[in-house]
Amino acid sequence: MAIPDPLEDDLAKIGGIEGLRSLFPDDEALETLSGRFKALADPMRLRILILLAPGPLCVCVIRETLGIADSRLSYHLNVLKKAGLIAGEPQGTWIIYSLTPVGGRALSFLEGE
């Protein structure tokens, strides 16, 4: 038996299984959202967001502050960029990264906890 009898009534009141399923956003929206959370789910990436909160910084300063290898930083910057949390603006020889509006909001959620 899938659903025990005593629960069937409660379930019916809220529209049954189909009623519950209607709560879900479509798969694409869920992927986007969970992808954003995935980007936030790493201490090194949270450090990068925290660094960018006061204002934009170039890659070299971020690298020096975090004390990690170039390629490793580049990987994490790319994850954040793909998730729409930061944006990079080439400026002469170097690239300046800053928080996007979404990135800023994610960070304030972070600080609200």
Place this chain on the structure above:
Amino acid sequence: MAIPDPLEDDLAKIGGIEGLRSLFPDDEALETLSGRFKALADPMRLRILILLAPGPLCVCVIRETLGIADSRLSYHLNVLKKAGLIAGEPQGTWIIYSLTPVGGRALSFLEGE
């Protein structure tokens, strides 16, 4: 060269590398925070949170709605529980899961996007 000369001045104004490092929470806090985001970083787990938003549900109804195997659901419920986003209350033969306050706030952040 670590930091290009033209950037040194800007960097000095914001307290240098050490000034930037002082922005970081300690490692443990970052682990806790990224751990919570990790729990949110999966479409199936987001579906579970969305299901529980209107009110508590038993495991069997959640399983039937999601259409996944028992053990798989149990795994995801456990991830959410460990992250403090949901709580399970045994009630007779079955177990009733509900959002915690933190889980509710995470969900509203989710919907605010």
Place this chain on the structure above:
DNA sequence: TATCCATTTCATATCATTTTGAAATAGATC
């Protein structure tokens, strides 16, 4: 054009998460 330097890309190794199906647990009912 040759060179320099900041950043990214790539291949590969390592590590972590997720899925799957079978077996265990534990509470309720007979």
Place this chain on the structure above:
DNA sequence: GATCTATTTCAAAATGATATGAAATGGATA
């Protein structure tokens, strides 16, 4: 106590994410 059923646990396989160092890119300057 025996059995039934909802849920969890476990081990293994499959999949995905991260770290690392060497090589490539591409803009700036000489």
